[in-house]
Amino acid sequence: MQFEWVIKYWPLLLDGAYQTVALLVISVVFGFLLAIGLAFAQVSGGPVARNLSRAYCTFFRGTPLLIQLWLLYYGVGSLLPMIPGIRQSFMWPVLREGFFFAAVSFTLNYAAYEAEVLRGALLAVPKGELEAGRAVGMSPWTLVRRIWLPRAIRIALPTIAGEIVLQLKSTPLAFTVTVMDLYAVAYKVRQDTLLVYEPLLVVTLFYVFLTLLITRCFKGIEAQVPIRR
Template identity: 40%
Template sequence: MDIALLLTSTVTLAGGIPLTLLLTFASLLAGLVISVPLAFMRASSRRWLSLPVLAYTYVLRGTPLLVQLFIIYYGLGQIGFIRSSVLWVALREPFWCCLIAFSLNGAAYTTEIFRGGIQSVAPGMIEAAQAVGMSPLQIKRRIIFPIAFRSVLPSYANEVISLVKATSLASTVTLLEITGLSRKLVSETFAPYEIFIAAGLLYLGLTFLLTGAFHMLEAQLNGAPRAKSKPGRVALSQVAHEQ
């Protein structure tokens, strides 16, 4: 193995980190905005609310992300009214196609993760919130979602890390993130071994940093004082009084 080529390739491929992170965090933010309301709908006992969300998550989780990306990037451009609409301004750009595909796919997984957390919230906490006069929206925002997020944080961290690695698929639609730069460099040097090892090391480094960040966040949240079942009404009364 050529160590010098490995080191120079690592430096070169590091130029793709900003695009990789941009795709990751933009998709993460968009997916979070989509998934939170969908998770409450999915957890609802009303079937007319939960079944459409179940269909969405089933389809998006049951088909490969690469296929979804190709449908958006290649397939939608074949539809005449889309090409003549304002949507084509975004859909003709590979970045926006990747962002849409990653966001929708990530939202499907995140919806199911949050749904599990929402359904695990103890009924007593909800009853205590209702007893102090909180509205349904206040209960969801101040009680249910914070508790659910804390309980599913490890699973959500795994989804974020998976999304970082999934951004490598952006190279299939010409984006030069880490994997895209790797493929370009291999075509120039004919040295795939060293170059793809360098790419793997960069993804490993990003995963290590994100894992550490989530561990610190989890430790901080777990270190926060939690209201016990009996004093729960008192704690909730104080929150409602302050609001």
């Protein structure tokens, strides 16, 4: 095993790790917010909202993430420059980068999976707690904010942790749209040095470390907020 290359490539490795973590955080945060709306649309929305939410979740859960990413990057991405004025806009430096399309694709995909998790959790909240909230005069928004959504998130915490780990393992796909994440750096190291196993081992250890960190964080949260029976 040879690891002398780490001294030369450590700035790239750090930048790749940053890109990986940034993709994970962006997609999880914004995907979770979108998933809340999708879940409530299925549980308590009207027929139109419910069917649109189901169609969204079915599409993004039923197609490979790689295809979704390529459709955005090679499809939408190739059409953006044709829009008048887009190249001169302040958004062009962002829109021309593969990172933007990877973040959007990962966010939309994560939201679809998380929406199904939250939908089940919302339905699992005891109806007696919701009725008690209504009985004391809570408005629908207050009921959601103080009882329904917090209880649903607590119920779904173990599954949410698992979904975040799965999302982490999806980030190397960003390499296919020119994003220099950690896997892309490992691929460059392999091309430059002809070393195969050592760069992949470094990437593996990084992902294992992040997985352990995510798991420990969620276990700590679960211990601090026990479920009330």
